[in-house]
Amino acid sequence: MAVEKIDPDRCSGCLRCVEVCPMDVIRPEGPDPKIKYPEDCQSCYLCVLECPAGAIGVTPWRAIPLGNVYGCFEKKVGSTN
Ligand code: SF4
Numbered sequence: 210m211a212v213e214k215i216d217p218d219r220c221s222g223c224l225r226c227v228e229v230c231p232m233d234v235i236r237p238e239g240p241d242p243k244i245k246y247p248e249d250c251q252s253c254y255l256c257v258l259e260c261p262a263g264a265i266g267v268t269p270w271r272a273i274p275l276g277n278v279y280g281c282f283e284k285k286v287g288s289t290n
């Protein structure tokens with residue numbers, strides 16, 4: 210996961226993060242923002258930059274098995290076939 214958390218103790222409920230996220234990862238749930246589709250996060254940091262409260266935590270990595278993305282990790286190193 211790339212976007213990790215929204216700190217409820219810091220969050221003011223301005224919902225800027227909802228408006229700025231290009232992937233609709235963060236959606237409103239009542240008056241609060243909720244990380245709804247974390248698998249779609251692109252680690253663009255727009256929500257972090259826009260949040261006036263410093264409430265959002267984003268990591269630069271995504272927990273996607275690279276073999277599934279590139280299909281190149283099943284072959285053994287040194288394999289001839
Ligand atoms: S931008 Fe920050 S303060 Fe505003 S709703 Fe999102 S997490 Fe909360």
Ligand code: SF4
Pocket residue numbers: 211212229230231232233234235249250251252253254255256257267
């Ligand atoms: S890092 Fe970018 S894609 Fe991920 S939740 Fe924030 S604004 Fe959306």
